[in-house]
Amino acid sequence: xxxxxxxxxxxxxxxxxxxxxxxxxxxxxxxxxxxxxxxxxxxxxxxxxxxxxxxxxxxxxxxxxxxxxxxxxxxxxxxxxxxxxxxxxxxxxxxxxxxxxxxxxxxxxxxx
Numbered sequence: 337x338x339x340x341x342x343x344x345x346x347x348x349x350x351x352x353x354x355x356x357x358x359x360x361x362x363x364x365x366x367x368x369x370x371x372x373x374x375x376x377x378x379x380x381x382x383x384x385x386x387x388x389x390x391x392x393x394x395x396x397x398x399x400x401x402x403x404x405x406x407x408x409x410x411x412x413x414x415x416x417x418x419x420x421x422x423x424x425x426x427x428x429x430x431x432x433x434x435x436x437x438x439x440x441x442x443x444x445x446x447x448x
Contacts, residue, residue, distance in 0.1 A: 337371065337437040338396050342389040345428040351377050351385030353426060358389060362411035369398025384428055396434070 346354050358375045365373070371392040378386035393399040402408055 337392060337394055337440070338399060339390055339392045339435045339437055340399055341433045341435070342430055343433070344387045344389065344430040346385040346387060347426045347428060348382075348384050350426040351387055354385075354387050363407040364391065364402060364411075367398065367402045367405070367407075369394035370402070392437070399434075 344354060355375055355377055358373075361373075364370055371394060373392075374390045376388040376390065378388070391399070391402075393402075
């Protein structure tokens, strides 16, 4: 399994706006190999807000299929339009990091 983290730096005070963009799935949950998505908001930063979009996949190939899909392009179209037109964006920058998950512990299932 792998996890990807897209760390997005946002103009201070606009983090919740970015979080809301992820509230409704844009189709990622239907892709083969998709395991989960979590959106994290870093607490107590002074200079900017930081959002981390973490996705877990069965394989890197599954993640690449998502990234190369029409669904991915549609989900990211608004951001690309803003960049192309030089509109003021609340996004200061982002960085994608990929991780292999060599160890994972899950809670035990308690049967009654």
